[in-house]
Amino acid sequence: MLLVHGVFRSGTTLLFRMLRRDEQLRCFYEPLHPDVLDHAGEAHATDPGHDKSSLYAEYVPTLNRIRTQGAPDSWPCQLADTDEAPALRAYLECLCPNGEQRLLQFNRAFWMVPWLGRTFSGSPFVHLVRDPRAVVWSQLTTASGQRVRMDWPLLGRLLPLSSGNLRRAFCEHAYFGAYHLDEYFEHGLRLLQDEETAPATRAALQRLGAVQDDPPYVRALALWGAQVEACQHHARSTFGTQFLFLRYEDVCEAPCEHLRSIYNLQDRPLPTPVETYAQQTVNAECPRRWTEIPSAHRRFREGIRRAHIADLMRDLGYDPS
Numbered sequence: 001m002l003l004v005h006g007v008f009r010s011g012t013t014l015l016f017r018m019l020r021r022d023e024q025l026r027c028f029y030e031p032l033h034p035d036v037l038d039h040a041g042e043a044h045a046t047d048p049g050h051d052k053s054s055l056y057a058e059y060v061p062t063l064n065r066i067r068t069q070g071a072p073d074s075w076p077c078q079l080a081d082t083d084e085a086p087a088l089r090a091y092l093e094c095l096c097p098n099g100e101q102r103l104l105q106f107n108r109a110f111w112m113v114p115w116l117g118r119t120f121s122g123s124p125f126v127h128l129v130r131d132p133r134a135v136v137w138s139q140l141t142t143a144s145g146q147r148v149r150m151d152w153p154l155l156g157r158l159l160p161l162s163s164g165n166l167r168r169a170f171c172e173h174a175y176f177g178a179y180h181l182d183e184y185f186e187h188g189l190r191l192l193q194d195e196e197t198a199p200a201t202r203a204a205l206q207r208l209g210a211v212q213d214d215p216p217y218v219r220a221l222a223l224w225g226a227q228v229e230a231c232q233h234h235a236r237s238t239f240g241t242q243f244l245f246l247r248y249e250d251v252c253e254a255p256c257e258h259l260r261s262i263y264n265l266q267d268r269p270l271p272t273p274v275e276t277y278a279q280q281t282v283n284a285e286c287p288r289r290w291t292e293i294p295s296a297h298r299r300f301r302e303g304i305r306r307a308h309i310a311d312l313m314r315d316l317g318y319d320p321s
Contacts, residue, residue, distance in 0.1 A: 001101075001102050001103075001104065001120045001123035001124075002019075002025070002101070002102065002103045002104070002123065002124050002126070002262070002265075002266065003103075003104050003106065003116060003120065003123055003124065003125045003126065004016065004019070004103065004104070004105045004106065004126045004128065005105075005106045005107070005109055005110070005113075005125070005126070005127055005128070005231060005235075006107065006127065006128035006129065006130070006248075007107070007129075007130070007135055007224055007227055007228065008107050008135070008139065009130070009134075009135045009138040009139050010128050010129060010130040010135055010248055011128055011130055011248035011251065011252075012105055012106075012107060012128055013029075013052075013055070013105075014248075014251075014282070015105075015126075015128055015251065016029055016055065016103070016105045017055075017277070017281075018255065018259065018274055018277055018278050018281075018282070019103055019259075019262070019274060020055075020058075020103070021271070021273040021274045021276075021277045022103075022271045022273065022274050023271070023273065024101055024268075024271070025101050025102065025103045026058055026095070026096050026100045026101065026102050026103070027058055027102075027103040027105070028058050028059065028095055028102065028103065028104050028105070029052070029055040029056055029058070029105050030105060030106065030107060030108070031091075031092060031095065031104055031106070032075050032106060032107075032108040032109060033107075033108070036056070036059065037059075037063065037066065037067070039052065039053070039056045039059075040056045040059035040060060040063055041063065042056070043055075043056040043057045043059065043060055058095075059095075062094065062095055065094055065097075066091065066094060066095075075088055075108075076088070076112070077108070077111050077112070077184075077187055077191075078111035078112060078191055078194075078197070078201075079111070079112035079114070079115035080114055080115060080196075080198060081114035081115055081117065081118045081238070083115055085115060089119055092104065092119075110227040110230055110231050111191065111201060111230065113125075113230070113231055113234035113235050113238060114198070114234050114238050116238075117234070117235075117238030117239050118238075122242065123239075123242065124239070124242045124243075124244065124262070124265035124266060125235050125238075125239040125242060125243050125244070126244045126246060126262055126265075127231055127232065127235055127243070127244070127245050127246070128246050128247075128248055128251070129228055129245065129246070129247055129248065129316055130247070130248035130249070131248075131249065131288075131313075131318050132221050132224040132225070132228075132304075132309065132313065132318075133288075133290050133300045133304075134248075134286070134287075134288065134289075134290070135220075135224055136217050136220040136221055136224065136300075136303075137289055137290045137296070139181060139220055140216065140217060140220070181216065181219065181220050181223065182219075184223060184227075185208060185212075185219050185220075185222075185223050188205050188208045188223065188226055189205075189208055189209065189212060191205055192205040192206070192208060192209060198234075200230065200233045200234065201230045201234075203229075204225070204226045204227075204229040204230040204233070205226050205230075207222045207225055207226060207307055207308045207309070208222050208223065208226055210222075210306075210308070211306055211307055214306060215303075217299065217300075217303055218303045218306050218307055221300075221303045221304060221306075221307040221309055222306075222307035222308070222309070224309065225307055225308070225309035225312050228312065228316070229312055232245070242265055244261060244262060244265060246258055246261070246262075247316070247317060248286070249286045251282070252282055252283060252284055252285075252286045253284050253286075254284075255278035255279070255282040256270065256275050256278055256279065259274060259275070259278060301320075301321065304320045
């Protein structure tokens with residue numbers, strides 16, 4: 001098992017696209033996505049309207065097995081190493097019942113890293129981190145690629161899904177995928193009040209309480225800090241020498257070098273198809289678009305201060321100024 005994790009818009013999809021060129025890996029994209037079965041069905045139908053349909057292709061042979069098993073509509077957001085979560089474990093294991101090598105790429109497992117470490121003991125865990133300003137800038141971009149004011153509220157409405165659940169759909173004032181910002185922020189506040197929340201997670205979540213009434217970009221910066229700090233702590237202590245921290249910017253600059261570090265954890269050489277794809281597709285120039293707009297640059301400096309993430313950014317190699 002190879003586990004890859006990162007905040008939304010941190011480059012995990014790019015890393016996934018490279019690793020899925022490995023013919024020895026069965027690659028599963030966002031297995032905790034609430035709509036994973038719908039997306040996999042679109043992949044099966046080769047729906048051209050979904051730009052990530054091909055990423056869900058590995059689920060197609062398992063669709064009947066997952067549906068027969070009765071996968072829950074939603075997964076728990078927080079799991080300790082002592083929790084069992086048998087339905088979730090059975091779901092993840094049924095993706096590859098014959099013991100093939102698997103890659104699981106997560107964006108929704110920040111509060112369950114200890115459980116992953118116990119459940120998949122000995123597996124490599126890769127944590128991909130990106131400059132929070134680039135992450136938030138991407139999160140607050142509209143589906144059409146247009147910018148929005150960083151202090152606008154994330155306007156939207158709840159829409160029913162075919163499964164009967166509700167999804168928050170946004171208007172032109174926010175990127176459609178940004179719905180997770182409010183939902184994960186609110187969940188983080190609930191975890192902060194939960195007496196069973198691990199002390200390390202609680203400490204990481206402290207920054208959320210102070211900015212709950214702040215503009216969306218400040219809350220997004222604070223949420224980035226809470227998720228990254230908690231993941232770093234739990235992954236280092238849980239996975240030990242099998243934990244690998246990578247920065248998106250470094251991967252873009254020297255993709256093959258950092259891909260080799262992932263394969264070193266697996267005691268395997270870097271496959272030629274993975275190396276070739278990386279050399280042909282990865283752009284070494286990571287755009288820093290927020291620097292092109294003076295007002296955005298000023299707001300980020302203030303947001304970093306209010307979200308209390310400057311020290312964390314420095315620890316990860318980012319200049320918060």
